[in-house]
Amino acid sequence: MFDDVLARNAGEAEFQQAVHEVMESLTPLADKHSHYTQWSILQRICEPERQIIFRVPWVDDSGEVRVNRGFRVEFNSALGPYKGGLRFHPSVNLSIVKFLGFEQIFKNALTGMPIGGGKGGSDFDPKGCSDVEVMRFCQSFMTELYRHVGEYTDVPAGDIGVGGREIGYLFGQYKRITNRYESGVLTGKGLSWGGSQVRTExxxxxxxxxxxxxxxxxxxxxxxxxxxxxxxxxxxxxxxxxxxxxxxxxxxxxxxxxxxxxxxxxxxxxxxxxxxxxxxxxxxxxxxxxxxxxxxxxxxxxxxxxxxxxxxxxxxxxxxxxxxxxxxxxxxxxxxxxxxxxxxxxxxxxxxxxxxxxPGKAANAGGVATSALEMQQNASRDSWSFAQTEERLQEIMRSIHETCVTQAEAVGRPGDYVTGANLAAYIKVADAMVAQGVI
Missing domain, CATH: 3.40.50.720 (NAD(P)-binding Rossmann-like Domain)
Known part of the structure; x- marks a missing residue:
């Protein structure tokens, strides 16, 4: 099965590595619950529902036109709208975005929140750029991305190179183009305009x-x-x-x-x-x-x-x-x-x-979990205190830990957090995909 992934995704080393790590953990399912490892399910999970690549032209402070490449991989929506960050860094390419999006499917599943997996970004490097240059780039990036995102479709957030400044510029351009104050379209927003306490931390x-x-x-x-x-x-x-x-x-x-x-x-x-x-x-x-x-x-x-x-x-x-x-x-x-x-x-x-x-899909899931809490607050037009939000985050991380431990023990591998995390997340996503038919 992995040979087919290699052939279909040639040269994408990071994505291949992420898939291999998950596939290695599926052996207990193949032995006892073979329907979970049927090639039709695995093939669909390993193939993004949508891959978007676009040109991002912008003008630097000296008047020169620069061109970067933008990405958004909408990987799996079986559990909810695509959810995952945007990374602005020179190393960003399709393999990096696909690996991050693939990991995001399972990370998001472990949180227990109704969110699917996606990821995006650009090979743009904000380091050394002025605030105005970053703003111009973000506006150009969102001018293409806006047609693919929405609070019930795809909800980006920040990642490496994308912090509060960049999210602000991206949100402003989305609002300007759509003429809608759709708070839930992006997470990681400022506290005064729809953001959540604890999201930064x-x-x-x-x-x-x-x-x-x-x-x-x-x-x-x-x-x-x-x-x-x-x-x-x-x-x-x-x-x-x-x-x-x-x-x-x-x-x-x-x-x-x-x-x-x-x-x-x-x-x-x-x-x-x-x-x-x-x-x-x-x-x-x-x-x-x-x-x-x-x-x-x-x-x-x-x-x-x-x-x-x-x-x-x-x-x-x-x-x-x-x-x-x-x-x-x-x-x-x-x-x-x-x-x-x-x-x-x-x-x-x-x-x-x-x-x-x-593994990261369990240990660093707190960021996307709090993003989902931000979406929840946006949907209810509510705002929670720092203490309330941190307490909810700690509960989620405790629940993820218990899920990993329980799943690892169920397959005779106590203490194996990698197997526990991968199996628990995979089963949840696979069950949802089977229930929704061949789509």
Missing amino acids: ATGYGTVFFAQEMLAAEGSSLDGMRVVVSGTGNVALYAVEKVHQLGGKVVAVSDSSGYVVDEQGVDLEVLQEIKEVRRGRVSEYVDKMGDRARFVSNGSIWDVPCDVALPCATQNELDEAGAKSLVANGVRLVAEGANMPTTPAGTAILRDAGVLFA
Whole structure:
């Protein structure tokens, strides 16, 4: 079956990797419930319902016309309208968007919310662009995308390179073109115009909540744990915040230039000022903190000894060498805050060593879960408090954890979060697809 996926999606390495990981988990179904692995269901799940690629022309501040490529892959709507973020980064291509959309199907299913899976973005790089250039690009991007989205059709959100600024420009252009204030068409909006409390923090918070549940199941907690968090984007920063709130100590963070180690615990306020206010590099943390911190430009953050590792940067960042280093240094738990940040070889090493390992489709589902809560608030013209929304997020992450544990135990693989997450999500989506006929 996988050979057919390879042939139909030649050259799309990231998408092939995501499909292979799910297919590997379906063996227990093939043995006991073969109707779930019939090729007709698998073939449909692996084939997007719709793939949209379009040109995005815009004018930079010097008057030059630039052209980028836009994508939206509407992968599966068996459980609800397509839901998934937009990524603006030079690495974005069809394979990346398809892998993210495929993962989103199962991640969204695990949340228990009525949302399908989709993903999109562009090879546009907002770094180094002025606010006006970003606005022009977003307006051009939405001028094409608007005809494909809607609160009952497809609801994009943010991802790498798409934060509150970009969502604002995209929403403004959608409103301008359609002449409708359709709050539910995008999530990640500003709090004063339809956004939700905790949405900014949700993915990072959710990852830490999930890790805490994993440790609790083993009779432990994050209190006193040494934690390493890769990345310094939105997910990483709020993972750092929640770890500290729960008693852990984050001793290292990173960006594409290298990583910093602070044995006293990373100072979140200083890091946020560097990354969110000045959009600087992580190396500047040492300039602020002096001798208590050190910067490493040519090494791996996974060489830093820790109890808990949270890869929160990008796909395939934690490879075989990194996994071996973590195991050698006694890591107890790895929870993926990013989408597929661990390579297959890295995952195998961690699981073979008995490290508790949570795949991204379970551990980082807090972001899309809170997006669905934002949609719920928009639909009811309501606004919830921070405490109410965070409590609901924690309940969802606890429920996802219980679902993964229960499903893994049901097939004789206790403690296998990868199998538990993949099987529980796949069964839910497959059941819905069968119920709705061959569509």
